[in-house]
Structures are given as C-alpha cells and as structure tokens.
Amino acid sequence: MCGIVGYIGKRQACEVLIKGLKRLEYRGYDSAGVAFSGDSFRIYKCKGKVSDLEEQLKDKNINGCMGMGHTRWATHGEPTNNNAHPHQSMNGKFVIIHNGIIENYAKLKSGLEKEGYKFASETDTEVLANLIEYVYLHNQNNGDSLSCVDAVRVALNMVEGAYGLVIMSEDNPEKLIAARKGSPLVIGIGRGEYFIASDATPIIEYTNSVIYLNDDDIAVIGLDGLNLTNLKKVKQIPNIKKIDLKLDEIEKNGFEHYMLKEIYEQPRAIRDTYRGRLNFESKYLKLGGLHNVFSELKEAKRIMIIACGTSWHAGLVGEYLFEEFTRIPTEVEYASEFRYRNPVINKGDLVIAISQSGETADTLAAIQLAKKAGAIVIGICNVVGSSIPRETIAGVYTHAGPEIGVASTKAFTAQVTVLTMMAMAIGQANQGLTEKEFEDLIGELYAIPDKIEKILNTSNHIKDIAEKIKDSTNSLYLGRGYLFPVALEGALKLKEISYIHAEGYPAAEMKHGPIALIDEKMPVIVLATKDHSYDKIVSNIQEVKARKGCIIAIVTEGDTTIKEMADYVIEVPQSDFALAPLLTVVPLQLLSYYIAVYRGCNVDQPRNLAKSVTVE
Numbered sequence: 001m002c003g004i005v006g007y008i009g010k011r012q013a014c015e016v017l018i019k020g021l022k023r024l025e026y027r028g029y030d031s032a033g034v035a036f037s038g039d040s041f042r043i044y045k046c047k048g049k050v051s052d053l054e055e056q057l058k059d060k061n062i063n064g065c066m067g068m069g070h071t072r073w074a075t076h077g078e079p080t081n082n083n084a085h086p087h088q089s090m091n092g093k094f095v096i097i098h099n100g101i102i103e104n105y106a107k108l109k110s111g112l113e114k115e116g117y118k119f120a121s122e123t124d125t126e127v128l129a130n131l132i133e134y135v136y137l138h139n140q141n142n143g144d145s146l147s148c149v150d151a152v153r154v155a156l157n158m159v160e161g162a163y164g165l166v167i168m169s170e171d172n173p174e175k176l177i178a179a180r181k182g183s184p185l186v187i188g189i190g191r192g193e194y195f196i197a198s199d200a201t202p203i204i205e206y207t208n209s210v211i212y213l214n215d216d217d218i219a220v221i222g223l224d225g226l227n228l229t230n231l232k233k234v235k236q237i238p239n240i241k242k243i244d245l246k247l248d249e250i251e252k253n254g255f256e257h258y259m260l261k262e263i264y265e266q267p268r269a270i271r272d273t274y275r276g277r278l279n280f281e282s283k284y285l286k287l288g289g290l291h292n293v294f295s296e297l298k299e300a301k302r303i304m305i306i307a308c309g310t311s312w313h314a315g316l317v318g319e320y321l322f323e324e325f326t327r328i329p330t331e332v333e334y335a336s337e338f339r340y341r342n343p344v345i346n347k348g349d350l351v352i353a354i355s356q357s358g359e360t361a362d363t364l365a366a367i368q369l370a371k372k373a374g375a376i377v378i379g380i381c382n383v384v385g386s387s388i389p390r391e392t393i394a395g396v397y398t399h400a401g402p403e404i405g406v407a408s409t410k411a412f413t414a415q416v417t418v419l420t421m422m423a424m425a426i427g428q429a430n431q432g433l434t435e436k437e438f439e440d441l442i443g444e445l446y447a448i449p450d451k452i453e454k455i456l457n458t459s460n461h462i463k464d465i466a467e468k469i470k471d472s473t474n475s476l477y478l479g480r481g482y483l484f485p486v487a488l489e490g491a492l493k494l495k496e497i498s499y500i501h502a503e504g505y506p507a508a509e510m511k512h513g514p515i516a517l518i519d520e521k522m523p524v525i526v527l528a529t530k531d532h533s534y535d536k537i538v539s540n541i542q543e544v545k546a547r548k549g550c551i552i553a554i555v556t557e558g559d560t561t562i563k564e565m566a567d568y569v570i571e572v573p574q575s576d577f578a579l580a581p582l583l584t585v586v587p588l589q590l591l592s593y594y595i596a597v598y599r600g601c602n603v604d605q606p607r608n609l610a611k612s613v614t615v616e
C-alpha cells in the first residue's frame with residue numbers, strides 16, 4: 001500500500017514520476033504528491049488521485065531532473081491535503097515519502113514536541129521527517145557533524161515498524177536516499193539515471209536492470225553512482241537482476257478496465273502457469289521450484305495454508321485438493337489470525353503461504369513465525385522478486401502476469417492451478433492418487449483454459465443478468481464442497497467493486513440463518529454444477545424458490561433440471577469436480593464486473609481498497 005517513485009538523471013523528473021505514480025495507483029489513491037529539489041524544495045500535493053495532482057501541476061514550476069512522488073493509502077490521518085506525502089521536516093532540511101507504518105510514532109512525536117517540534121499533519125511519516133532532522137541538527141549543534149545519510153541511519157535505528165522511504169535533503173541536494181524495512185523498494189539502473197519505485201512497473205519502460213533492496217538497506221543515489229550500506233553502516237554489494245516484464249503486460253490493451261482485461265487473460269495465465277510443468281502427452285508433472293524440498297513435502301504430517309483476501313479463498317480450495325489428493329490433513333488460516341494466536345506448529349509441518357503481491361504484511365509475518373517454529377515454509381506468489389519468495393525456502397510462481405485491477409481475478413485462478421498441481425504431485429508421490437486418477441487430472445487441468453474461453457464467450461448473457469440485478473442491496477452466494485470457497489470469492493468480488501452487501505455461505509448452512517433474509521428482492525447465486533452433491537444443491541434451490549428468492553444458477557452445460565427452477569442460468573463446461581472452481585469463478589467475476597459498471601462504480605479503484613497490503 002502506498003506507491004513510491006523517485007528519479008535522478010537527465011530526463012524531466014516530473015514526467016517519470018507522474019507516469020510511475022499512475023502505474024502504482026493500485027497501491028492506494030487517497031492522495032498524491034511530488035517534490036523536486038533545486039535551490040529550494042518544491043512540493044506539490046493534494047487529496048485525490050494522480051490525475052488531480054496532474055491538474056494542479058499545470059501552472060507550477062516542475063522543472064528538474066531529480067524528484068520523488070507518492071500515491072497514498074491512508075493509515076494515520078484522513079486523506080487530506082495536509083496528510084498527503086511528501087512531508088517536509090519543520091526546519092525544511094528533509095523531505096520524505098513513505099510506505100509502511102512507524103509503530104512507535106506516538107512516542108517519538110511526543111519526544112520531538114518536547115524539543116519544540118510542531119506538526120502540520122497527523123501522519124507517522126512527518127514524525128520520521130522531523131526525527132531525521134532533529135538527529136541531524138542536534139549533532140551539528142553539538143559540534144559532531146553527521147552526514148545526511150548518517151542522520152537517516154541513526155533515526156531509522158530508533159524506529160519500530162515498516163518503511164520504504166525516499167528522502168531528499170537540503171544540504172545534499174543532488175542525492176536521493178532510499179531505505180527499506182518491510183515495505184518493498186526497487187531501484188532501476190539506467191544509463192546515467194536511476195529510478196526508485198515500490199515495484200518494477202514504473203521502471204520497465206526505461207531499463208530492465210534492477211536491484212531489489214533488502215531489509216535494513218540504505219542506498220544513496222546520485223549521478224555519480226549508487227552507494228549501498230545497511231543500518232549498521234556495513235557496505236552491501238548490490239545484486240543487479242534482469243527483469244522480464246513487458247510494457248504491454250501493464251497496459252489496458254483496448255479493454256475498458258484492467259479488471260476486465262485480467263478476467264479475459266485467465267486462459268493465457270493458466271496456460272503460462274502450467275507451461276513447462278505439466279505435459280499432457282507424456283502425462284508428466286514437475287514443479288521445479290519444489291525440487292529441493294519435495295521429499296519432505298510428501299512426508300509432511302500436516303499442511304497449513306496461510307493467506308489473506310482472495311488468496312485465502314484459493315487456499316480454501318487448496319484444502320479440499322490436498323486432503324482429497326494426498327490425504328494429508330490440511331488447515332487454512334487467515335495470516336492475520338495465525339500470527340497472533342500462538343498456533344501449534346510442529347517441526348516438519350508444511351506451511352504454504354499464498355500471495356499475489358508477495359508483499360502482504362500479515363502473510364510475511366506469519367511466514368516468519370512458522371519458520372521460527374521449524375515448519376517447512378513454501379510460497380505461491382505472482383510477483384517475481386517480491387518479499388515472500390525471498391522469505392521462503394522454496395515455492396512456485398504463478399505466471400499470471402501483473403495484476404493491476406484491485407479486485408483480484410486471474411491471480412486466484414493461477415493460484416488454484418498451482419495448488420492443484422502441487423496436490424497432484426504430492427498425491428502421485430504418496431499414492432493418495434492412483435496413476436489413472438493422476439493422468440485423468442492432467443488431461444482435465446490441461447483442458448481448463450479452453451473451457452474458460454467458452455465461458456468468456458457468453459459474457460453478453462452474463463451482462464444481461466447483471467443489468468437485471470444491479471439495483472439489489474443484498475445478495476447471497478451458495479456453494480458446496482469445492483464450490484463453497486467460490487461462493488465466498490464471488491461474494492467478495494461483488495462487495496469490493498459494486499458496494500452491494502453480499503455473503504457467501506455453504507449451501508446447507510443457509511437454513512441455519514441466512515434463509516431468514518430471502519425474499520423476492522434477494523438475488524441468490526447458486527453454484528450448482530454436476531458433482532456428488534448435485535441433488536442436495538437442487539433441494540437448496542427449491543428452498544430458496546419456496547421463499548420467492550431470485551435464483552441465478554451456475555450449472556453444467558446441458559442441465560435441464562435447474563433451468564426449470566432458476567430465474568437465470570449460466571452454463572459452464574463439464575469438468576472434474578475438483579477443478580470446477582477454476583470454471584465457476586469466471587461467471588461470478590464477470591457478473592460483479594458488469595454490475596459495478598452498471599452502477600457507475602470505479603471498477604479498478606474501488607473506494608477504500610488497495611493492493612499489496614504492506615500494512616497490518
């Protein structure tokens with residue numbers, strides 16, 4: 001959360017910063033700001049989106065080849081002009097932008113107030129700006145002059161919490177200082193120019209050589225080069241990596257919204273995720289990223305899956321898959337709960353952390369806890385080089401490509417694809433699956449992208465249904481077995497982008513409460529594809545119908561029984577029931593998307609939300 005961009009080089013910084021901030025807006029869009037150095041700092045910032053800032057900049061002096069910019073997801077203090085970043089220290093010596101949370105900010109603030117510091121905002125970031133300045137000036141007054149970067153180092157050693165920071169200083173105006181702990185920062189290395197950003201998307205247009213900062217790193221960057229040290233002032237060797245990300249992967253490519261583009265990318269994303277790992281002809285499956293730990297994985301006594309949001313829903317599908325294919329007991333938990341409740345973790349337990357961004361703070365902290373307890377911790381992540389793959393001993397990347405729409409879509413199906421392959425590989429190795437079952441599943445998984453394409457071709461029909469139910473204020477999503485997590489995910493999608501209250505429920509639980517809500521105004525979306533509980537779900541549909549609920553059923557192609565009962569049906573191709581989540585979630589994504597568009601909502605940037613949740 002919060003996007004950071006910095007630039008130093010030969011170009012006009014403003015252009016690089018604004019373009020970069022737009023690419024990072026998925027991380028928050030409560031306010032935006034930029035700062036340029038020169039004879040004095042020029043700071044422009046405002047509540048609202050990057051486009052609002054751009055308007056404001058029209059008549060301003062934005063000349064300069066060095067600067068930094070920020071797009072905010074508010075933590076401390078409301079989204080106001082004053083709380084927008086960059087923040088300047090009281091005596092004007094330092095200007096900073098920050099992603100993360102300074103946890104001991106209140107204590108630091110009262111200490112600074114006693115020293116005469118006044119604050120213009122309610123943010124923890126301004127406290128940090130003033131702390132750095134206080135350290136710098138205090139040492140000067142005492143006759144020990146401290147360089148700007150050493151003042152930053154001393155201050156950061158006093159801070160508890162997480163930060164990705166870019167800092168400019170009045171006394172060293174030709175350098176940018178970047179520092180990281182807990183929140184991501186990437187430095188792009190061009191020819192005679194440097195870029196700093198929260199992720200690589202603002203950088204790839206200019207260079208594919210990057211350095212991912214590690215926790216405790218501090219980089220001082222000028223036209224003469226980059227100097228990397230850590231909080232203890234020990235020199236660090238920059239590890240330059242080449243990134244393989246193309247510009248068109250982060251453009252809308254003719255789609256009205258990123259979310260729609262990403263929904264349509266799912267066949268490609270799934271193919272890319274199994275490409276080179278699964279072979280249909282030779283019935284071969286190998287997950288190279290798990291090679292080193294595979295013997296431990298198949299011996300695991302217990303699997304724990306930890307994740308947040310949509311990734312947690314993928315984890316729930318994983319629980320069904322692992323227990324069915326491997327017979328290893330599996331639990332799924334929200335990372336935020338897991339990390340604070342003293343969970344029982346035994347040495348040799350397998351912990352799987354799932355995260356699209358690879359940066360979610362709660363998931364990262366849960367990983368650290370599990371590692372300490374001796375678990376084997378592996379990751380399923382989408383963003384290459386992000387923190388979670390670096391914290392885990394092994395893992396599998398989803399190759400979904402950058403996901404920019406805040407509501408996650410293709411990341412979910414790619415995660416479920418990886419979980420399916422993992423469960424199949426372990427199941428084959430520990431005989432949870434017979435060879436015939438394993439081979440049939442290879443064929444089934446291989447066919448999923450074509451089947452999703454078929455569903456996408458029915459989008460006009462789904463759009464028509466969306467128009468019929470767009471004015472509802474509540475809705476219920478029901479599913480059983482593998483389709484219960486899909487019900488949760490469908491409900492989450494609707495809530496997130498259309499602001500309609502929605503609940504996902506196991507269909508059989510409906511009679512224990514939610515049935516009381518059903519009347520003719522309540523759309524009930526039922527996941528009712530053909531599997532072993534089909535007859536039960538048909539009975540659940542009858543129960544809703546008897547109470548005049550409006551039924552939208554997701555059914556297997558050719559189903560005639562439910563067609564007669566439901567108000568609307570959406571067909572999906574037949575598949576193995578363990579893979580049905582990969583198909584049935586797609587119409588739910590489209591339904592939410594079209595409902596949100598009909599309601600005039602900002603689909604890609606829903607209110608109050610952001611991606612890459614680097615705060616707890």
Ligand code: G6P
Binds near residue numbers: 308354355358363408
């Ligand atoms: C945020 C995003 C969700 C995402 C969740 C977990 O809430 O809006 O789309 O599912 O974070 O993120 P992760 O990157 O760990 O999958």
